[in-house]
Amino acid sequence: MSRSQGVNGQRLFRAVTSGLPTLWLCVFFLAPFALVLKISLADPVIGQPPFTPLIDATGSLHLTFDNYRLVFGDSLFLASYLGSLRIAALASLICLLVGYPMAYAIARTPQPWRTLLLLLVMLPFWSSFLLRIYAWMGMLSTHGAFNTALLTLGWIERPLALMYNDFAVYLGIVYTYLPFMVLPLYAVLEKQDPDLREAAEDLGATPWRVFMDITLPLSLPGIIAGLMLVFIPAVGEYVIPTLLGGLDTRMIGRALFDEFFVNRDWPLASAVATVLLLVVVLPVMIFQRGRGGAHP
Amino acid sequence: MTADTPVISTRDLSKQFGDYVAVDHLSLDVRAGEIFVILGGSGCGKTTLLRMLAGLEQPDTGRIFIDGRDVTDTPPYERPVNMMFQSYALFPHMSVSDNVAYGLRKEGLPRATIRDRVREMLGLVKLEGLEGRKPGQLSGGQRQRVALARALVKRPRVLLLDEPLAALDKKLREHTQFELSNLQDQLGVSFVVVTHDQEEAMTLASRIAVMDQGRFVQVGSPQEVYEYPATRFVAEFVGSTTLFAGIVRESGPEGVVIVCEGIESALPGPPSAALQAGASALIAVRPEKIQLSKERPEAAAGRVILQGIVQDLAYYGGRSVYRVRLPGGQMVSVSAQNRIRAAERTLEWDEAVFLSWARESAVVLQG
Amino acid sequence: MKGRGLAVYTWLALGYLFFYLPIILLVANSFNASRIGSHWGGFSLHWYRQLFADEQILHSAWLSVQIAFFSACGATVLGGFAGLALGRMGKFRGRTALAGMVAAPLVMPEVITGLSLLLLFVSMRAVFGWPHARGALTITIAHITFCLAYVAVVVQSRVATMDASLEEAAMDLGGRPFRVLLDITIPGIAPALLSGWLLSFTLSLDDLVISSFVSGPGANTLPMLIFSKVKLGITPDINALAALIIGVVTLGVSVAGGWMFAQQRQALVLQRQQRTERP
Numbered sequence: 009m010s011r012s013q014g015v016n017g018q019r020l021f022r023a024v025t026s027g028l029p030t031l032w033l034c035v036f037f038l039a040p041f042a043l044v045l046k047i048s049l050a051d052p053v054i055g056q057p058p059f060t061p062l063i064d065a066t067g068s069l070h071l072t073f074d075n076y077r078l079v080f081g082d083s084l085f086l087a088s089y090l091g092s093l094r095i096a097a098l099a100s101l102i103c104l105l106v107g108y109p110m111a112y113a114i115a116r117t118p119q120p121w122r123t124l125l126l127l128l129v130m131l132p133f134w135s136s137f138l139l140r141i142y143a144w145m146g147m148l149s150t151h152g153a154f155n156t157a158l159l160t161l162g163w164i165e166r167p168l169a170l171m172y173n174d175f176a177v178y179l180g181i182v183y184t185y186l187p188f189m190v191l192p193l194y195a196v197l198e199k200q201d202p203d204l205r206e207a208a209e210d211l212g213a214t215p216w217r218v219f220m221d222i223t224l225p226l227s228l229p230g231i232i233a234g235l236m237l238v239f240i241p242a243v244g245e246y247v248i249p250t251l252l253g254g255l256d257t258r259m260i261g262r263a264l265f266d267e268f269f270v271n272r273d274w275p276l277a278s279a280v281a282t283v284l285l286l287v288v289v290l291p292v293m294i295f296q297r298g299r300g301g302a303h304p
Numbered sequence: 305m306t307a308d309t310p311v312i313s314t315r316d317l318s319k320q321f322g323d324y325v326a327v328d329h330l331s332l333d334v335r336a337g338e339i340f341v342i343l344g345g346s347g348c349g350k351t352t353l354l355r356m357l358a359g360l361e362q363p364d365t366g367r368i369f370i371d372g373r374d375v376t377d378t379p380p381y382e383r384p385v386n387m388m389f390q391s392y393a394l395f396p397h398m399s400v401s402d403n404v405a406y407g408l409r410k411e412g413l414p415r416a417t418i419r420d421r422v423r424e425m426l427g428l429v430k431l432e433g434l435e436g437r438k439p440g441q442l443s444g445g446q447r448q449r450v451a452l453a454r455a456l457v458k459r460p461r462v463l464l465l466d467e468p469l470a471a472l473d474k475k476l477r478e479h480t481q482f483e484l485s486n487l488q489d490q491l492g493v494s495f496v497v498v499t500h501d502q503e504e505a506m507t508l509a510s511r512i513a514v515m516d517q518g519r520f521v522q523v524g525s526p527q528e529v530y531e532y533p534a535t536r537f538v539a540e541f542v543g544s545t546t547l548f549a550g551i552v553r554e555s556g557p558e559g560v561v562i563v564c565e566g567i568e569s570a571l572p573g574p575p576s577a578a579l580q581a582g583a584s585a586l587i588a589v590r591p592e593k594i595q596l597s598k599e600r601p602e603a604a605a606g607r608v609i610l611q612g613i614v615q616d617l618a619y620y621g622g623r624s625v626y627r628v629r630l631p632g633g634q635m636v637s638v639s640a641q642n643r644i645r646a647a648e649r650t651l652e653w654d655e656a657v658f659l660s661w662a663r664e665s666a667v668v669l670q671g
Numbered sequence: 672m673k674g675r676g677l678a679v680y681t682w683l684a685l686g687y688l689f690f691y692l693p694i695i696l697l698v699a700n701s702f703n704a705s706r707i708g709s710h711w712g713g714f715s716l717h718w719y720r721q722l723f724a725d726e727q728i729l730h731s732a733w734l735s736v737q738i739a740f741f742s743a744c745g746a747t748v749l750g751g752f753a754g755l756a757l758g759r760m761g762k763f764r765g766r767t768a769l770a771g772m773v774a775a776p777l778v779m780p781e782v783i784t785g786l787s788l789l790l791l792f793v794s795m796r797a798v799f800g801w802p803h804a805r806g807a808l809t810i811t812i813a814h815i816t817f818c819l820a821y822v823a824v825v826v827q828s829r830v831a832t833m834d835a836s837l838e839e840a841a842m843d844l845g846g847r848p849f850r851v852l853l854d855i856t857i858p859g860i861a862p863a864l865l866s867g868w869l870l871s872f873t874l875s876l877d878d879l880v881i882s883s884f885v886s887g888p889g890a891n892t893l894p895m896l897i898f899s900k901v902k903l904g905i906t907p908d909i910n911a912l913a914a915l916i917i918g919v920v921t922l923g924v925s926v927a928g929g930w931m932f933a934q935q936r937q938a939l940v941l942q943r944q945q946r947t948e949r950p
Contacts, residue, residue: 018379021848022760029753029819030765033772036816040787043794106686113683116676120932125683127928132690134869135920137877138894139913142901143693146700146910151710153696183689236778244780246880251901261782265880268786278790281783292778360839380842393840397858406854407844458844 041285048075048278059275075279084263085280089287091258095174096242099181100235103189106182107234111193112223115200126194133187141180141251148176148252176252177259181242188237196230197223236292243288260284309372311336311494312357312385312462317366318518319352326352328518329366334462339488339495343505344515345541350498351390353515354464357496358387370461381410386460390467392451394439400450401426401435407458425457428487445476452484456491463488465497469504481507502542506530514538530590536669539588546594546636548587549671552579559606560668562587566632571608573668584671591639593665596626596651597658606663612636614655626651628659694917701910718911725908728896735893738807739875742814746871747864749815750822754863755856757823758830759838776820785884788813792885805887813885814875821874822867829863873920 049071050059079085114125132140147153148170155167170176200223208218246261253259260280268277310333319327326349334340344350355361357368359380367376375383386407395403401422408418426432429449439447448471455463468484469477485508488495499505505512506526513523514537522534533539536547548571550564555576562585563570573587595601601609612628615635619642626638636659651657701719705712722728753773757766776784792802792809802809837859841851857864879894886895900906 018848021852022756022763025752026756026760026763026765026769029749029756029823030769030772032749032816032819033753033769036788036791036812037772037776040791043790044783044787047790106689109679109682110686113679116679120936123928123931127924127931128687128690131921131924132694134873134924135694135917136894136913138879138897138901139697139909139916140694142897142909142913143697145901145904146697147693149904153692183693186686186690240778241780244782246782247898261780261880264782264786265883269883274790277786281786284780285783289778289780289783293775296774296778358839358843360843380839381845381847383843385843387840387843389836389840391834391836393834393836395837395841395855406841406846410845410847410850454840454844 044278044281044285047275048282049073050275052273052275058272075276076283078276079279079283084258085260088258088260088263089284092243092245092260093288095177095181095259096239096245099178099185099242100189100238102178102182103186103238104231104235107186107189107193108227108231111190111197111230114190114194115197122198126191129187129190129194137184138247140184141248144176144180144183145171145251148179171252172254174253174257177249177257180248180252181238181245184248185238185242188241189234192233192237193227193230196227200226236296240292244284308335310334310369311371312496313369314353314357315367315369317353317356317368318364319349319356319361320364325349325518327356327363330519331366332513332520332523334494334496336494337492338510339485339497339508341497341499341505341509341512342515343499343502343512343542345500348515349518350500350515351466354387354466354496354498357462358385358464359383360387384460385462385464386455386458387464388451388455388466388468390470392439392447392471394447394450394454396439399436399438400431400442403439403450404454404457407454411458421457425453428456428490429453444472445480448472448480452487456487456493459491460493462494462496465495467499467501468497470499470501477504484508505542512542514541516541531667533588533667533669536586536588539586539667539669543590544637545588545590546634548589548634550585550587552581552583552585555579555581559663560585562668564632564634566634567610567630569608569610571666572606572663573666574664576668578670579668586669586671588667588669589636589661589665591625591637594636594638594659594661596628596638596640597660598650598655600658601660608659608661608663608666610636610659612657612659614651614653614657617651617653626657628657697910698914698917700907701914703907703910706907718907719915722908722911722915727891728893728908728912731891731893731896734807734890735876738811738814738892739872741811742818742875743868743871745811745815746818746822747868750819750867750871751826751860751864753819753823754826754830754860758827759835759856773820773823776817777824779817781878781880782884784817785813785881788816788881789884805885806890809885809887810882810890810892813881814871814878817881818871818874821870822864825867825870826860826863829860833859 047059051072051074052058053060110129114122114129117125145152149155150167150169150171152170154170155164158164159167204222204226205218208222209215213221244261245259246265249257249259249262250265253262264277264280264284267273267280313331313333315331317327317330318325328349330353332340342350342353352361356363359375359378359382363376367374369375370384395406398406404422404425405418408421413421426435429452431446431449431453434442434446439450442450448468452468469480472480481504484495495508497505497508499508509526511523512526512529513520514529515521516537522529522538524532529538529542533542533545539545539547548562548564548567550562550567550571552560553563553570554561557575559575560573560579561570562573564587571587576585579585600611601607603609610630612630614626615629616627618625621642623639623641626640628636628638630636638659702714702716703710703712704715704717753769756763757770757773760766788809789805792805795801796803838851838855841855842848846854877894878892879898882892882895883898886892897909897912900909
């Protein structure tokens with residue numbers, strides 16, 4: 009009796025451990041995507057919920073591809089997709105250029121100072137993202153810190169338009185996601201065996217060559233991880249373009265949000281989301297899988 | 305349960321991981337009070353076998369019995385066996401005495417009993433005074449003893465040890481080997497030890513099972529396994545050996561005679577019923593069974609004498625190993641005690657030497 | 672060599688200036704009597720007084736903290752199980768599915784997660800009549816779902832560094848699976864669970880987009896409220912709120928950092944001690 013009880017206990021334990029999160033994610037993560045797909049094929053109506061059922065009262069299937077035609081036909085959506093990709097890609101590169109020397113310096117700092125420097129990178133990440141963007145609004149506004157400083161120094165005569173343009177959006181993204189670049193870079197740089205660099209020096213490499221031949225190639229996994237960690241959230245960014253961007257800053261997260269909340273066109277918003285999923289998210293997931301499941 | 309019921313035994317046990325057969329229809333019997341050593345290279349399935357005995361791995365087919373009771377479906381926490389892990393697996397957040405007491409607490413024994421048995425056990429493995437330390441504050445040897453105490457304190461029917469000495473340095477290893485044997489003698493618990501180290505196997509074992517590709521190739525006392533290897537694999541895996549391959553010319557009650565390519569004189573060996581004239585066969589000779597001399601030794605009945613040239617020699621302090629090349633190209637390893645000082649060593653590189661051994665000290669194997 | 676080090680550290684200092692200058696100015700401005708940031712009108716706690724008099728803000732803050740607490744607890748339990756399953760149980764049926772669903776929320780744009788969950792809640796209500804109204808409950812469910820993934824990743828990587836034979840040893844010594852989980856596994860992954868909980872708490876507290884989608888009338892979380900105010904421009908009482916939040920976070924991280932610092936020093940001392948003990 010105790011025999012079967014024991015083995016059953018083990019089996020039950022395993023079933024609960026893997027089954028509970030699987031069930032939760034199936035219901036609250038996977039199933040919703042099916043609904044997005046479904047509703048993207050429906051017509052918008054004024055009502056609650058504001059879309060037509062796919063199967064009407066007579067039981068016949070009613071599908072429409074009008075929403076997709078709209079997504080691909082409207083130059084505004086196209087511009088938003090391209091704008092998101094461009095801004096996210098460029099901001100990731102800027103993060104890399106800014107973050108690499110920082111990560112390098114932290115990794116070369118002896119303990120216990122290294123821990124302190126690392127905490128200082130993570131600290132902003134723990135405080136509210138929204139408030140950090142808000143802090144930049146204070147810096148960039150017409151009467152903000154920058155303009156005041158430049159005016160006081162006499163370098164400019166009239167305040168510069170620093171906010172409500174693409175420049176502010178880049179700045180906001182770089183500021184928000186720079187820690188996501190520094191941390192994985194630090195992780196790979198810190199793990200590098202110093203013997204490798206010394207061996208290269210011993211074999212006659214100059215410091216610059218050591219960096220190019222040893223340090224940089226070995227930090228490639230960190231570079232890729234960092235680029236992904238910045239690029240992915242930046243593509244779908246809504247808050248930064250809304251608060252810091254201009255009216256002509258086109259990003260798809262903002263377009264989707266507005267389509268949903270302002271125009272209340274749920275089917276069209278669903279179609280925008282489906283396309284975003286297929287064009288951006290899916291390739292990213294496949295790319296990550298291809299890299300052998302490396303995760304942040 | 306009768307006196308000669310094996311404490312632990314398996315029948316037809318198999319385990320496969322994908323295409324890789326770890327354990328292949330294996331049956332074994334471990335007797336009460338013996339140290340049964342499973343010796344094999346990495347990937348031979350020995351650790352899988354041990355983990356199945358502990359209940360940490362479920363066999364695909366076959367049964368496992370402890371004291372004659374079928375425990376195949378019993379989970380690890382209900383089996384009267386305990387295991388000492390290769391990594392020791394000491395709980396890092398518990399003190400030495402908490403680690404040792406863990407198993408007793410799970411049995412629900414009274415506090416006082418637990419305290420007494422933990423103290424007694426720690427005394428036995430000479431760890432008094434370290435009760436309050438965490439595993440991270442112990443040396444490798446101390447950790448090994450905590451792991452041993454933790455597994456033994458539950459008085460298991462069988463103690464399973466996975467490479468018990470592998471993590472220790474050489475000096476400590478030799479010392480601990482003897483300690484382990486003594487402890488086993490004192491407690492009378494059967495040990496099943498898994499190791500890849502043949503020296504460790506030789507010194508610890510009452511019986512050795514040589515394992516290869518999921519099967520036992522030979523089971524026997526250390527002497528049997530070393531002196532009378534049953535297969536070519538055992539001969540080569542346990543100790544070093546020189547193999548001469550050839551064809552049986554004669555096979556009779558007083559011995560066999562084998563003709564080997566590249567060797568002028570036919571080689572005699574002890575009798576073998578399995579080999580008939582015309583069969584292919586191997587003669588295996590251990591390096592220490594061969595005598596080296598500059599002058600041709602006197603011919604005697606049953607004595608093999610060959611001539612060769614010293615190709616290589618390695619000095620190990622207590623002994624030297626020579627590699628001698630026969631005219632046909634075959635290499636022979638010979639080990640010799642350095643009874644006289646090395647400075648007065650007489651054999652040098654490229655020197656012509658005579659090799660000789662008694663017919664009985666060679667082993668004849670099927671080719 | 673020396674010059675290069677100097678350049679790199681100068682860059683690092685500029686990086687920290689970039690990180691902290693806006694925050695420092697924001698905190699300073701929260702004590703500024705003047706409404707205009709660039710003009711120092713003298714030290715004042717006016718904005719703090721105004722903040723604490725604002726029922727709406729206080730209500731939203733309390734709601735957000737509650738949601739964050741329950742989301743963090745839920746995400747830690749479910750994410751902990753997921754991390755354990757992925758890190759410890761080898762191959763099991765549904766492993767690929769679970770691994771995929773754990774990895775996906777990490778790369779999913781918030782707008783998609785938010786939209787899809789809202790559609791789910793709307794459809795569920797149409798079919799089952801539940802959830803009756805959208806609000807704190809639906810926000811909590813949404814937050815558990817995306818925080819779970821972060822906890823799972825943290826726990827899985829911690830489990831991977833833990834010796835698997837620890838749990839086996841405990842089981843071999845008579846511990847039943849659930850006891851082993853309590854005795855060995857949870858103490859072993861406790862740091863990961865703690866950081867997973869904290870991460871979830873802050874992510875939940877910080878979330879604007881997903882909450883906006885799945886919230887209903889009356890349930891305004893703090894970020895939603897801040898966002899609606901900030902969209903209209905600079906409001907000095909938000910400065911005070913920001914300063915408070917940053918103060919709390921800094922304190923918390925300092926305590927945690929101090930603890931890590933002490934741990935590291937202890938490990939260092941221990942290493943040295945062991946080195947000298949060895950003959």
